[in-house]
Amino acid sequence: MSHRTGGRILNVKALARVEGEGALHVAVRDNEVLDAKLQIYEPPRFFEAFLEGRDFREPPDITARICGICPVAYQMSSCTAIESAFGVSVEGQLAELRRLLYCGEWIESHVLHIYMLHAPDFLGYPGAIEMAAEHRDLVQRGLRMKKIGNQLMELVGGRAIHPVNVRIGGFYSSPDPERMREMLPDLRWALDAAQETVDWVNTFSFPAYEGDWEFVSVVQPDRYPIMGDRIRSASGVLDIPVAEFLDHFSEEHVAHSNALHGKWDRGQYVVGPLARFANAQDQLPPGAAAAADRVDLHGEVRNPYKSIIVRAIEVVAAYEEAIRIIEDYVRPTAPAIPVRPRASVGHGVSEAPRGLLYHRYFLKDDGSIDSCDIVPPTAQNQPAIEHDLLHVVEDNLSLSDADLTHLCEQTIRNYDPCISCATHFLEIRRVDV
Amino acid sequence: MSALVICVGNPYRHDDGVGVRAYELLQQAELAGVSVVEETGESTGLVARWAGHDEVILVDAGHADSPPGTIHRLEFGDGRWQAPALPGNASTHGLGVAEAMQLGEVLDQLPQRLVLFAVETADTSSGVGLSPEVEAALPDLVTAVISELDVAAPQPAH
Numbered sequence: 001m002s003h004r005t006g007g008r009i010l011n012v013k014a015l016a017r018v019e020g021e022g023a024l025h026v027a028v029r030d031n032e033v034l035d036a037k038l039q040i041y042e043p044p045r046f047f048e049a050f051l052e053g054r055d056f057r058e059p060p061d062i063t064a065r066i067c068g069i070c071p072v073a074y075q076m077s078s079c080t081a082i083e084s085a086f087g088v089s090v091e092g093q094l095a096e097l098r099r100l101l102y103c104g105e106w107i108e109s110h111v112l113h114i115y116m117l118h119a120p121d122f123l124g125y126p127g128a129i130e131m132a133a134e135h136r137d138l139v140q141r142g143l144r145m146k147k148i149g150n151q152l153m154e155l156v157g158g159r160a161i162h163p164v165n166v167r168i169g170g171f172y173s174s175p176d177p178e179r180m181r182e183m184l185p186d187l188r189w190a191l192d193a194a195q196e197t198v199d200w201v202n203t204f205s206f207p208a209y210e211g212d213w214e215f216v217s218v219v220q221p222d223r224y225p226i227m228g229d230r231i232r233s234a235s236g237v238l239d240i241p242v243a244e245f246l247d248h249f250s251e252e253h254v255a256h257s258n259a260l261h262g263k264w265d266r267g268q269y270v271v272g273p274l275a276r277f278a279n280a281q282d283q284l285p286p287g288a289a290a291a292a293d294r295v296d297l298h299g300e301v302r303n304p305y306k307s308i309i310v311r312a313i314e315v316v317a318a319y320e321e322a323i324r325i326i327e328d329y330v331r332p333t334a335p336a337i338p339v340r341p342r343a344s345v346g347h348g349v350s351e352a353p354r355g356l357l358y359h360r361y362f363l364k365d366d367g368s369i370d371s372c373d374i375v376p377p378t379a380q381n382q383p384a385i386e387h388d389l390l391h392v393v394e395d396n397l398s399l400s401d402a403d404l405t406h407l408c409e410q411t412i413r414n415y416d417p418c419i420s421c422a423t424h425f426l427e428i429r430r431v432d433v
Numbered sequence: 434m435s436a437l438v439i440c441v442g443n444p445y446r447h448d449d450g451v452g453v454r455a456y457e458l459l460q461q462a463e464l465a466g467v468s469v470v471e472e473t474g475e476s477t478g479l480v481a482r483w484a485g486h487d488e489v490i491l492v493d494a495g496h497a498d499s500p501p502g503t504i505h506r507l508e509f510g511d512g513r514w515q516a517p518a519l520p521g522n523a524s525t526h527g528l529g530v531a532e533a534m535q536l537g538e539v540l541d542q543l544p545q546r547l548v549l550f551a552v553e554t555a556d557t558s559s560g561v562g563l564s565p566e567v568e569a570a571l572p573d574l575v576t577a578v579i580s581e582l583d584v585a586a587p588q589p590a591h
Contacts, residue, residue: 047445050561062445065443065444068475112477116476116477128536129532129535129536132540136539146477150481159471161471161478
């Protein structure tokens with residue numbers, strides 16, 4: 001951060017508690033905000049190029065590595081895209097198993113974000129470590145909740161990180177019903193803990209700000225959306241099959257970031273928990289619906305800081321859905337349905353914890369990939385994040401640089417941005433003794 | 434409980450994948466009484482993973498302004514380890530390996546012995562394959578991990 005004569009420049013070179021890397025730049029002159037930019041070092045189009053010429057069976061394993069925290073989203077969007085290209089659809093218990101695996105990812109990702117990344121902002125701690133020192137029981141509760149999400153991933157996906165059991169058409173093997181049911185006591189504990197989490201985050205104070213974007217998410221006819229084949233905006237102006245996504249939404253290059261910015265032909269939009277909630281609150285399972293009533297959240301929640309409450313409600317929903325799916329589970333006769341390659345194009349979409357994730361594959365007769373497109377949720381939310389930053393800075397110019405910078409970081413974390421969870425190498429500083 | 438080796442890395446970011454290669458080689462070595470696992474490096478996942486293990490070895494890519502391929506050995510609590518401070522740290526992950534050690538300490542969930550092997554990287558841009566210097570360090574890395582574990586009659590892993 002630095003001061004310059006006649007104005008203020010806020011710079012954060014690396015954003016803490018944002019998955020991946022990123023940088024923030026805000027410029028203010030004479031009480032006017034000139035600029036608010038979020039730089040994202042996204043693995044630009046590497047994976048799209050890397051997949052060209054590869055076999056149709058490879059994307060679930062390869063794209064799962066794009067993000068450490070949401071591998072299932074990449075697997076599911078790629079699977080449904082390729083399956084639709086080949087004219088097949090995974091239904092019944094196999095679809096339920098996919099939803100269960102996805103619930104594990106929502107739990108892991110949301111609980112991590114709520115407890116370790118976002119809550120410290122609201123409680124005035126510089127980070128999760130400092131918060132853990134003073135709120136051990138709370139953090140232990142969050143870690144146990146997250147671990148149960150992990151175990152779901154392991155049970156269905158074969159292992160907790162980068163699941164290896166997912167394939168086009170279903171799974172390599174289906175989980176044993178007995179082992180599934182062994183998880184029920186833990187899941188019931190976690191469901192109670194999730195309800196307590198909703199009440200806990202609802203006690204936070206939320207900066208006053210409302211965004212004027214449109215909410216866009218996947219929708220499913222009969223349930224809260226995770227995987228589906230239609231996309232809708234909460235106002236109803238958009239209601240399209242997934243195949244028309246790129247007719248309405250595009251990505252554009254901006255000079256300050258190597259991530260593409262999402263662009264809708266109708267204006268500014270956001271994806272993620274707030275969008276799903278706006279589109280499908282009526283479809284929440286009973287416990288999550290009761291939680292929403294209890295904290296009096298309804299329909300379009302336009303204060304992005306309150307996304308932490310909506311995430312907590314979605315965690316309740318994910319545990320409820322996991323319990324329901326396990327209780328009703330009957331082992332499918334085959335772990336996958338057969339697929340036959342053909343020259344075609346397929347579109348797939350699903351709700352990553354941080355929002356809509358779109359994949360498109362052009363495939364050749366032999367099943368090899370001619371080309372593909374991947375539109376991740378954070379790229380779509382980036383314009384809204386910068387819009388929020390402009391307004392938040394404008395409304396809070398009386399704050400010190402340090403407090404204003406912190407408020408900006410908190411504002412970015414509202415969107416749980418996944419800014420390339422791509423490198424994990426460690427910065428080491430050695431001291432000689 | 435048995436010793437645990439946790440390997441962290443991303444094979445699609447060149448040298449950042451050294452941990453994943455080490456994971457494959459250590460698995461092939463079939464070390465008796467040793468579990469070898471892969472993790473993303475996310476801190477709470479690491480703390481949950483090493484719970485109940487007395488001896489844990491982490492294998493990761495690292496950066497300490499040394500020549501590429503240099504193998505750094507750091508033992509938690511030996512005074513030579515200094516984690517980057519939050520917030521505003523230069524780590525590429527919001528909460529990563531360094532924060533896992535801090536979190537484990539705060540929550541009293543550190544293994545009795547925690548050793549980190551980090552291989553100095555040359556290139557962590559998008560792409561597959563290790564730089565020659567990092568590739569060349571793999572046999573020594575695997576040998577170092579195995580020696581650290583003090584397991585009987587290890588199979589050569591390369």
